[in-house]
Amino acid sequence: MSTSPIRFGIIGCAEIACKVAxxxxxxxxxxxxxxxxxxIDKARQFISDNALPASTIPLAPYDAVxxxxxxxxxxxxxxxxxxxxxxxxxxxxxxxxxxxxxTALCVEELDVILQACRENRVQFxxxxxxxxxxRTEKMRELIxxxxxxxxxxxxxxxxxxxxxxxxxxxxxxxKPDLDALGALGDVGWYCIRSILWANLYQLPKTVVALxxxxxNNAGVLLSCxxxxxxxxxxxxxxxxxxxxxxxxxxxxxxxxxxxxxxxFITPYEEGKCSFRxxxxxxxxxxxxxxxxxxxxxxxxxxxxxxxxxxxxxxRLVKLIKEEGKEPExxxxxxxxxxxxxxxxxKKSVDNGFxxxxxxx
Amino acid sequence: MSTSPIRFGIIGCAEIACKVAxxxxxxxxxxxxxxxxxxIDKARQFISDNALPASTIPLAPYDAVxxxxxxxxxxxxxxxxxxxxxxxxxxxxxxxxxxxxxTALCVEELDVILQACRENRVQFxxxxxxxxxxRTEKMRELIxxxxxxxxxxxxxxxxxxxxxxxxxxxxxxxKPDLDALGALGDVGWYCIRSILWANLYQLPKTVVALxxxxxNNAGVLLSCxxxxxxxxxxxxxxxxxxxxxxxxxxxxxxxxxxxxxxxFITPYEEGKCSFRxxxxxxxxxxxxxxxxxxxxxxxxxxxxxxxxxxxxxxRLVKLIKEEGKEPExxxxxxxxxxxxxxxxxKKSVDNGFxxxxxxx
Numbered sequence: 001m002s003t004s005p006i007r008f009g010i011i012g013c014a015e016i017a018c019k020v021a022x023x024x025x026x027x028x029x030x031x032x033x034x035x036x037x038x039x040i041d042k043a044r045q046f047i048s049d050n051a052l053p054a055s056t057i058p059l060a061p062y063d064a065v066x067x068x069x070x071x072x073x074x075x076x077x078x079x080x081x082x083x084x085x086x087x088x089x090x091x092x093x094x095x096x097x098x099x100x101x102x103t104a105l106c107v108e109e110l111d112v113i114l115q116a117c118r119e120n121r122v123q124f125x126x127x128x129x130x131x132x133x134x135r136t137e138k139m140r141e142l143i144x145x146x147x148x149x150x151x152x153x154x155x156x157x158x159x160x161x162x163x164x165x166x167x168x169x170x171x172x173x174x175k176p177d178l179d180a181l182g183a184l185g186d187v188g189w190y191c192i193r194s195i196l197w198a199n200l201y202q203l204p205k206t207v208v209a210l211x212x213x214x215x216n217n218a219g220v221l222l223s224c225x226x227x228x229x230x231x232x233x234x235x236x237x238x239x240x241x242x243x244x245x246x247x248x249x250x251x252x253x254x255x256x257x258x259x260x261x262x263x264f265i266t267p268y269e270e271g272k273c274s275f276r277x278x279x280x281x282x283x284x285x286x287x288x289x290x291x292x293x294x295x296x297x298x299x300x301x302x303x304x305x306x307x308x309x310x311x312x313x314x315r316l317v318k319l320i321k322e323e324g325k326e327p328e329x330x331x332x333x334x335x336x337x338x339x340x341x342x343x344x345x346k347k348s349v350d351n352g353f354x355x356x357x358x359x360x
Numbered sequence: 361m362s363t364s365p366i367r368f369g370i371i372g373c374a375e376i377a378c379k380v381a382x383x384x385x386x387x388x389x390x391x392x393x394x395x396x397x398x399x400i401d402k403a404r405q406f407i408s409d410n411a412l413p414a415s416t417i418p419l420a421p422y423d424a425v426x427x428x429x430x431x432x433x434x435x436x437x438x439x440x441x442x443x444x445x446x447x448x449x450x451x452x453x454x455x456x457x458x459x460x461x462x463t464a465l466c467v468e469e470l471d472v473i474l475q476a477c478r479e480n481r482v483q484f485x486x487x488x489x490x491x492x493x494x495r496t497e498k499m500r501e502l503i504x505x506x507x508x509x510x511x512x513x514x515x516x517x518x519x520x521x522x523x524x525x526x527x528x529x530x531x532x533x534x535k536p537d538l539d540a541l542g543a544l545g546d547v548g549w550y551c552i553r554s555i556l557w558a559n560l561y562q563l564p565k566t567v568v569a570l571x572x573x574x575x576n577n578a579g580v581l582l583s584c585x586x587x588x589x590x591x592x593x594x595x596x597x598x599x600x601x602x603x604x605x606x607x608x609x610x611x612x613x614x615x616x617x618x619x620x621x622x623x624f625i626t627p628y629e630e631g632k633c634s635f636r637x638x639x640x641x642x643x644x645x646x647x648x649x650x651x652x653x654x655x656x657x658x659x660x661x662x663x664x665x666x667x668x669x670x671x672x673x674x675r676l677v678k679l680i681k682e683e684g685k686e687p688e689x690x691x692x693x694x695x696x697x698x699x700x701x702x703x704x705x706k707k708s709v710d711n712g713f714x715x716x717x718x719x720x
Contacts, residue, residue, distance in 0.1 A: 016647070018646055019646045019647055019648065022646060150522075150605070153520075153601070153603060153604035153605075154520075154599060154601070154604055156516060156518060156597075156599065158516060158611065158613075160513075160514075160613060162510075162615050162616065206571070208570075208571050210568075210587050210595070210597070211566065211568050211587060211589055211595075211715065212587070212589045212593070212595050214593060223593075225587070225595070225597070227570050227571060227572070227585070229571055229572045233572070233574060233603075235570070235571075235572050235585070237516075237570070237585070237597055237599065239514060239516065239597065241513070241514070243513060243593075243615070244513035244514055244613040244614070244615065244618075245510070245513075245613050245614055245615060245616055245617050245618045245638070245639075245640075245641070246618070246638070246641045246642070246650070247611065247613050247618050249611065249620070251518065251607065251609065253518075253520060253604040253605050253607050254604070254605055255522050255603070255604065255605060256522065256605055257605050258604075258605045258606070258607050260609070260622060262620060262636065262654070263650065266643060266647060266648070266649065266650065267649065268649060268650045268653040268654070269649050269650075269653070270648045270649050276622065278605070278606070279605075280605075281605070281606045282606070283626060286378055286379045286382060287376070287379055287626060288379065288626070288630045288664060289626065289627065289628055289629045289630050290606070290623065290626065290628045290629075293628040293629070294622070294628070304648060355571065
């Protein structure tokens with residue numbers, strides 16, 4: 001049975017589901033067999049709009065996907081406020097859960113999801129695609145090499161895009177009953193993840209929101225920032241916004257080297273991307289230039305990062321399903337840490353930028 | 361007389377003076393005629409080490425430069441604590457003042473310098489070289505074009521270098537009696553200037569230091585950060601340090617475009633440099649790439665930025681000297697604003713990260 005692919009169902013026909021539907025098709029160990037929506041017509045429409053194979057089963061409502069005996073795993077791109085309900089329901093039906101980010105409205109909700117996954121021995125992973133790009137691995141090698149990077153000192157992560165008027169009025173990400181975390185949950189999630197990634201997932205001790213966050217009339221964050229601090233002097237800043245032009249950059253600085261990646265979340269191009277790395281740079285004589293100058297490192301990938309994510313998730317599901325392995329705990333742990341820091345940023349914003357201590 | 365160059369004296373043989381001595385030689389309207397030090401031997405040594413023309417006059421002590429009748433202008437690279445004394449003395453002797461940054465220990469001191477310059481009708485300029493690079497002009501065009509940049513939303517500026525043990529023990533920039541502003545005065549100056557530059561020199565209303573600054577035993581800042589806020593929602597962050605690998609990056613984000621320059625202070629190469637600019641970028645269908653991707657803009661310069669700085673300064677001096685023009689007020693105004701913000705960052709660090717209101 002080792003060649004049989006993991007069979008996915010999608011719960012919810014969000015726009016992002018189009019990208020993940022393609023990723024499932026591209027992934028060599030996965031196949032999309034069912035699409036669930038609130039109405040069967042919407043599910044059919046999604047299948048047709050995305051030119052999915054005729055064999056793909058339209059289902060409604062969402063429960064029909066969870067009840068389908070052939071579905072091994074579900075991808076859940078529903079609004080964040082629905083995550084706890086549907087991720088828990090999926091786990092209880094023994095379906096493995098690939099959950100869109102942000103994982104939940106708060107860590108208490110996420111803990112309910114993770115407990116359900118543990119109790120039902122299903123794999124949990126959040127859908128943070130860039131984690132799975134081979135570039136991420138290459139960058140990891142460099143920043144963990146003390147000879148070329150030294151010790152990590154600071155991370156600066158920015159993720160913004162200019163939402164149009166329609167988005168700012170109608171998108172689920174500005175609605176308090178759907179994605180109450182707004183820009184922090186949507187784009188801030190990536191910043192926090194990148195900072196934790198660079199810090200080898202060691203939680204900061206303290207989180208302080210920056211002044212000047214912008215909220216909409218319903219109190220949902222459209223723009224905010226924060227500073228993260230570790231006891232040994234490491235620090236990080238993040239800046240996330242729906243109100244500034246598309247930017248997805250991460251800068252990681254150590255004592256001996258520095259990394260800059262201008263498109264860490266969605267690479268400029270699908271098949272080829274790059275980053276800049278420099279080690280032990282000083283100046284030329286008379287300080288008229290750098291020596292050495294940073295190098296551009298290119299990384300090629302045959303499979304887009306989202307397909308690699310599906311592939312990794314399906315690999316873990318297969319190990320559980322066919323070899324009786326336990327679910328991989330690394331992914332839920334990383335999700336939980338990201339959520340914890342996000343909660344702390346939110347709390348600091350809400351309490352007037354007072355420092356919030358993180359208790360892992 | 362329009363072809364006679366402006367005659368410079370240097371007061372103090374700091375390392376940076378080597379670069380500026382060369383810049384004066386390269387500038388078509390300037391000539392270095394005298395080097396002053398505390399001892400005549402040091403002045404002679406500087407002339408010989410830097411292969412300056414045999415006609416360059418070694419002088420000691422510093423007053424000898426100010427008293428020399430052929431000197432039109434002085435470049436002052438002395439420790440910051442000596443700036444007020446020597447810049448004022450120079451102005452009183454009718455010498456135009458090109459002053460190394462940071463301009464002073466606080467704005468009150470700088471005001472004394474600027475008043476002396478005004479009263480004696482001499483040109484004042486601080487030695488922030490990157491301001492004079494043609495790249496800076498090109499970037500300015502783009503970020504002030506509302507069709508491709510929209511309105512400015514945020515600036516993120518980082519300037520760090522990893523100082524070695526000798527620097528951290530002995531450099532004037534870690535000594536409370538010489539350069540008491542430490543990393544903030546040295547590298548933070550550039551960050552603040554870049555933020556003001558992007559904001560067309562409009563002062564922020566509020567400055568809040570970030571948590572976690574690092575000081576040496578004498579209380580001099582080795583690393584710190586700050587957030588700047590404008591009443592209309594613009595914001596900026598800066599991060600400066602002697603404790604992290606060389607980084608000199610500025611990111612400027614508007615509603616419709618974004619600029620990134622990785623080497624804004626000292627370009628990687630002297631003759632050719634670049635920046636990245638992107639306007640109206642969205643994603644490809646299915647969010648698998650950017651459309652458009654940012655463009656790399658290359659800028660070539662025959663004359664290094666520090667020579668262009670000397671050239672501009674000498675041009676203004678010439679206008680005063682030969683055409684009876686008044687000193688250009690733009691440069692001292694920019695210096696003063698930079699100093700004001702720097703003082704506010706220092707104050708916020710010292711008062712436990714409380715917001716400091718800027719009163720221009």
